Amino acid sequence: MYKDIRNIAIIAHVDHGKTTLVDEMLKQSGTFRENEEVAERVMDSGDLEKEKGITISSKNTAVKWGETKINIIDTPGHADFGGEVERILKMVNGVIILVDAAEGPLPQTKFVLRKSLDLGYEPIVVINKIDRKDARPDEVLNEIFDLFVMLDATNEQLDFPIIYAEGINGIAKYELEDDNEDLEPLFETIVEKIPPPEQNTDTHFKMLVSSIDWNDYVGRIAIGRVEQGTIEQNQQIALLDRKGNLKEKGKATKLFTFNGLKREPIDKAEAGDIFALAGYEQVDIGDTLTDASDMTAIDYYDIDQPTMAMFFRVNNSPFAGREGEYVTSNMLKDRLMRETRTNVSIEVKQTENPDIYKVSGRGELQLAILTETMRREGYEFAVSRPEVLFKEIDGQRHEPFEEVVVDVHQDYSNRVIDNLQQRKGIMTSMTQEGENNRLTFKVPSRGLIGFRSEMLTETRGTGIMHQQFDSYEPFAGEIPGRTSGTLIALERGEVTSYALEGLQDRGTFLVEPGDSVYQGQIVGINNRSDDLVVNVVKKKNLTNHRATQSADAVKIDPAKKMSLEQYIEFIDNDELLEVTPKSLRIRKLYLDPNERKRAEKRKEFV
Numbered sequence: 001m002y003k004d005i006r007n008i009a010i011i012a013h014v015d016h017g018k019t020t021l022v023d024e025m026l027k028q029s030g031t032f033r034e035n036e037e038v039a040e041r042v043m044d045s046g047d048l049e050k051e052k053g054i055t056i057s058s059k060n061t062a063v064k065w066g067e068t069k070i071n072i073i074d075t076p077g078h079a080d081f082g083g084e085v086e087r088i089l090k091m092v093n094g095v096i097i098l099v100d101a102a103e104g105p106l107p108q109t110k111f112v113l114r115k116s117l118d119l120g121y122e123p124i125v126v127i128n129k130i131d132r133k134d135a136r137p138d139e140v141l142n143e144i145f146d147l148f149v150m151l152d153a154t155n156e157q158l159d160f161p162i163i164y165a166e167g168i169n170g171i172a173k174y175e176l177e178d179d180n181e182d183l184e185p186l187f188e189t190i191v192e193k194i195p196p197p198e199q200n201t202d203t204h205f206k207m208l209v210s211s212i213d214w215n216d217y218v219g220r221i222a223i224g225r226v227e228q229g230t231i232e233q234n235q236q237i238a239l240l241d242r243k244g245n246l247k248e249k250g251k252a253t254k255l256f257t258f259n260g261l262k263r264e265p266i267d268k269a270e271a272g273d274i275f276a277l278a279g280y281e282q283v284d285i286g287d288t289l290t291d292a293s294d295m296t297a298i299d300y301y302d303i304d305q306p307t308m309a310m311f312f313r314v315n316n317s318p319f320a321g322r323e324g325e326y327v328t329s330n331m332l333k334d335r336l337m338r339e340t341r342t343n344v345s346i347e348v349k350q351t352e353n354p355d356i357y358k359v360s361g362r363g364e365l366q367l368a369i370l371t372e373t374m375r376r377e378g379y380e381f382a383v384s385r386p387e388v389l390f391k392e393i394d395g396q397r398h399e400p401f402e403e404v405v406v407d408v409h410q411d412y413s414n415r416v417i418d419n420l421q422q423r424k425g426i427m428t429s430m431t432q433e434g435e436n437n438r439l440t441f442k443v444p445s446r447g448l449i450g451f452r453s454e455m456l457t458e459t460r461g462t463g464i465m466h467q468q469f470d471s472y473e474p475f476a477g478e479i480p481g482r483t484s485g486t487l488i489a490l491e492r493g494e495v496t497s498y499a500l501e502g503l504q505d506r507g508t509f510l511v512e513p514g515d516s517v518y519q520g521q522i523v524g525i526n527n528r529s530d531d532l533v534v535n536v537v538k539k540k541n542l543t544n545h546r547a548t549q550s551a552d553a554v555k556i557d558p559a560k561k562m563s564l565e566q567y568i569e570f571i572d573n574d575e576l577l578e579v580t581p582k583s584l585r586i587r588k589l590y591l592d593p594n595e596r597k598r599a600e601k602r603k604e605f606v
Helices: 017-027 047-052 079-091 108-116 137-150 185-195 330-344 364-376 410-422 450-459 495-506 564-571 595-604
Strands: 004-012 059-066 068-074 094-100 124-128 162-166 171-175 206-215 217-227 230-234 236-240 245-250 254-259 262-266 268-270 274-278 289-293 308-314 349-350 356-361 380-385 392-393 395-407 426-433 436-444 464-474 486-489 507-509 520-524 532-535 575-579 584-588
Touching: 004 017, 004 079, 004 108, 004 185, 017 059, 017 068, 017 185, 059 185, 068 185, 079 206, 094 108, 094 137, 094 185, 108 137, 108 395, 108 464, 124 137, 124 185, 162 185, 171 185, 171 464, 254 268, 274 436, 289 330, 308 364, 330 349, 330 356, 349 450, 364 564, 364 575, 395 410, 410 426, 410 436, 410 450, 450 464, 450 564, 495 507, 495 520, 495 532, 520 532, 564 575, 564 584
Parallel strands: 004 068, 004 094, 059 254, 094 124, 124 162, 486 532
Antiparallel strands: 059 068, 162 171, 206 217, 206 289, 217 274, 230 268, 236 245, 236 289, 254 262, 254 274, 308 356, 308 380, 349 356, 380 575, 392 395, 395 436, 395 464, 426 436, 486 520, 507 520, 520 584, 575 584
């Protein structure tokens, strides 16, 4: 049992190198054998995390440095997963703020730094990727200091230690000129600057549950820091909810501590250490585990509320039930409620219709990741266009605004500025770095739905966008929606080359010859702004004339392939995205064209 413990979280904007740095910390602390093969970004264990190259959920690991055990929590860098960062900050005693030496502090850096400073932590600043050709560590350090000042940091917090790092090479330095070849300066700074947790073992056991895991053998596993006292295996422990009400009493059947990437069984855990405990099926994030003789709950740190919602509903298209394993209303509800138990920034409410659930989260990406995860688990359902959550403040309607930073080549700056201004965005700053401009805007969250794909088109794929919730502001007024109409299938059947060839000048198709479609399914994007019903299943009439070879050689442009996120950005208010384990289809809410006309008159889009 290590008496000297440090608990730290590594926080930063997305893609600044947190997970890569943790990889090197694990390697240099002797966690892996010399001949052991280790994957890149070993902490990003989920399939979606590996594919997208981003961290989605917080994860625990621990390394040993000399006589000190360092518990490390790797956190997501994308703003939509901020709830993952907020809930674990109470579990640690200090943070490492990681900043890219070229990009500098970005919106998510500001968000997590504000939370850390509010909790009184004195962060260690690591300026990473100093080996980049466009690195500018001195200017970035000034920007970080300005950010600390803007967030009202105390004098002690402003006196932060600075480490320069090449995370991918496992190098950390006190000064840029140092010729150090390992991470020793970083480990030394953690041990010296991060305070050890209070280790009051002479009192009753208490622990706040900050994370939940699952194991097929032992069920739900509660993860958190022991606030006080000690716990031993098979000890009788009470589980309290956030309000202090008793949920269940039981025995701590299994105790685990973290060692590298493994969980090691232990007999006893003491105050200050981060550990995992099994034996409580009803445990949720924010609950308190406590000795039965002291039934008071630990205060839970409230996290920011969701700003965006989507409606998840049972799939009722003509192709419903063909490809999914879980298709009923109860299955959909159980899966969504299960998500709320481990993902504290997701809220689920049942609507008046028992087949429709309102799912609220931090942003499009978070809701898209949930959709993709469920899809891969075998669920089949439909989702609506994302909508923002309004608030009434002093009798006035307010909506969420986001801070948006776009890095774009100066040739394309005007297009991005015009687009964001049409979406009610207000420019707050514009700085030039080489041939690129960094544009900072304050934009209603509504205005950002669909903006990313438009921005990539306007900048020939070179623009980089970062966003972060800023505040609730008075309603900004109407924002123009999608500019292009759709091509809608007239009837059910299989798409034919003959039909597509005759319709090519109408727009871009989302389907290919041989695909099955149904009436009301959207099969393409119209070149004009209105919707057009087309027959894509029409067959060539047979005649007794022999066709020439040139007449048979049909040339059709390839279908436009879109990702789940692009589909979610594309769909309009009167459309749904049908999600199955094998397919993504867009359809009109009302499949019958006469129903659509009647609904348009009533304006009754759900």
